[in-house]
Amino acid sequence: MSGKVLNMDELKKILINKGVKPSIQRLKILEILLKKGHPSVDDIYRALIDEIPTLSKTTIYNTLNLFLEKGIAQAFTIAGDNELRYEYLNSPHAHFKCTKCGKIYDIELNCDVFIKKEINGFRINKALVYFEGICNECQNSKIS
């Protein structure tokens, strides 16, 4: 949930740097990945369909799979969910889902494993960490 907002030129640069030809669809999807927290394909679709009425989910899938390939985004699942979620690929972090309010937080991890990227002699190229529990806010507001 970086919430970063970039203009079109900056978005273009990101894509070109990663070897992806910009298009309005790709730029807009990238923009959402940078702004929104952890959108699913449907989230992205609903966010863009007004602005780009011809947009199809196929294009979103194509684009996201391209982003995965090029290392621009990464995919993960919320436990028990049947849909993939995507996020802009930056520093490794954990996801925390509050089972009360449903909000998903990004959590920094300082454990050795995630810094050294190695465990028991196994080289780690990718790490996904998912927590479920009750967030601070919900613990304090005792209204059930």
Next chain:
Amino acid sequence: MSGKVLNMDELKKILINKGVKPSIQRLKILEILLKKGHPSVDDIYRALIDEIPTLSKTTIYNTLNLFLEKGIAQAFTIAGDNELRYEYLNSPHAHFKCTKCGKIYDIELNCDVFIKKEINGFRINKALVYFEGICNECQNSKIS
């Protein structure tokens, strides 16, 4: 991948303790969860169809969802996979998938977060950790 092997009476006890009425299907599925590493529904189906020729996948889904409810098993996904995997619910640990040999390992985690079950004041009820990389064995055998 506990590899534990229990007899039918011991399996029965586990189910009854968790409030699940034993049946041959449920016992056999539990047995597989205790023996096998991280089976998918299809893994379980193929493991049992010879022994129980009338077995249907619906029953496996029913049983596993019951196990999830009762805290007997937990579900997770391997990144990029479209099918759920299940495992007997015991001490929290990480999964490590070697992208070369495809093997899935269980990894013990000693980080604070996983022991204290608390981070930044957020109470953690559930933790899923997934690593991807190259396992020791594959690093040593340089045959690509």
Next chain:
DNA sequence: TTCTCTGCAAACGCTTTGCACGGAT
């Protein structure tokens, strides 16, 4: 023109649902 991107429609695969049969109590 040539090549790539887009997007509709259909296919696909995992999971859930509806429902009827059958065994257990």
Next chain:
DNA sequence: ATCCGTGCAAAGCGTTTGCAGAGAA
């Protein structure tokens, strides 16, 4: 007789594939 577990068939839903038309170079 009632209840519940089982399993067939069909539906549901997220994702991928095939393909044709549009657009960029």
